[in-house]
Amino acid sequence: MSAGTYTPKPGAAPLGRMIAAQTAFETRMLLRNGEQLLLTVVIPSLILVLFSTVDIIDTGAGEPVDFLAPGVLALAVMSTAFTGQAIATGFERRYGVLKRLGASPLPRWALMSAKTLSVLVTELIQIALLTAIALSLGWSPKGDPFSVLLLLALGTAAFSGLGLLMAGTLRAEATLAAANLVFLLLLVGGGVMVPLEKFPDGVESALALLPISALSEGLREVLSEGAALPWRELGILAVWAVLGLGAAGRFFRWE
């Protein structure tokens, strides 16, 4: 390199460009990760195809796909916003990525915005794919798209808060184990593929308060029954979002 190559000429890139670059980078990292894809794409697709076509679980009256599709959309949101984000961020913290980026021109709030955008981009891909599969299996969604978007947005906020809380407070290995365990438990007990009515009454009302249940039941009310805004479920998700994001903001440790 010639003389003067390193002559200082510092400066941050424009904020919009930094956030766009960080979003693209985070999304690429996420889509490259095989284990993440298993959780975010493969498992939801398999559940949708398998249980819609093979009569293994009793999804109640009506077409199985009409019951399963909203649940699997909720699962997709949880897998990306919660499980995937918690694991990825936990390891970024462990490997000093968050620390190093903290010394870059990218402000912390912009990093968190980029993470959220990256989650949304991934969800968009998941939802497009799962919707296509569900439609090909004969799904006939009803309802108001605005209610669906609102549910997805609040669900994403709730799961992101919980995922970041876990990533920012636990060791990376503990986050990995816990995030996967929670994914499995909520997959079974969160109204994704097993209707909540199948559980005993007391258990059912407790499970209904979980964010995954609120999201899957809320989506089901809108998409399968054509209900208007499901206030109860939106309320539950909003409470989780406030608690999760608030606690993450308070307790998140960058190193």
Add this chain to the structure above:
Amino acid sequence: MRSEPVVRIRGLVKRYGSKTAVDGLDLDIAQGEVTAVLGPNGAGKTTTVEICEGYRRADAGTVRVLGLDPVADAPRLRSRVGVMLQSGGVYSGARAEEMLRHMAKLHAHPLDVDELIERLGLESCGRTAYRRLSGGQQQRLALAMAVVGRPELVFLDEPTAGLDPQARRATWELVRELRADGVSTILTTHFMDEAEQLADDVAILDAGKVIARGTPEELCRGGAENTLRFTGRPGLDVNSLLKALPDGTEAAEPTPGTYRIAGRVDPLLLATVTSWCAQHGVMPEGISVERHTLEDVFLELTGKELRR
């Protein structure tokens, strides 16, 4: 005219619980120079550097980096300062080239990424995921990430730990080029030869304070004792030689026929030794005066016992 120091530290104190890591440290670092911060493990080097980088808050004292407060003014400082962490800092699934390109995108006037990759010999790692790079390749990538934004000041935390001699030289060369182009560099290192080779200025830290300061030459000259060696007939009367020498000088025959005289070795002492040899009919062969290295000075100042 000397310009404002790029780093100005006064009375810095940092405690972790009951342990005081930095204990009233004062340090000015000159603009455009390479400054090496040396010290045994636990001397407070990394803590001091991390406070300058804005990662930690001081418990007492003031720190100014480029005239700004590293914590309160962090948003304004971050684009002007390049940071190389001791380890990590890269997404484990990211490829070397892609990570560097990404860092470049966060800056307004970055270096040419291709040239930088070639400069540091990272061409072969471009497509390799970070976690599969060798330790030396990871170090060089971290260095590239620290300079890609064309900063005014770079902090390098043990930049050549684990590098092979070729990579080490490439890193040194880059640091020299940074200096030639007016970038100020602060590096911590355990390699005394690295400090001797690169640094305009050395600060030796121990127990959270600066215990010695100066150019490598000044530090090697000041205080440290030198050694005179020669070989001759085995079994010379060392005590008789010692009587001819000034007080405080040591003389010994570590192995038969080799003689070692330690003390303030000046022309007079050299003349005394050779005339004593002449009187005793000894031809002092292979006579040599060893200048003390920075490592000798370092060990003299910080002690030879192991630190925990």
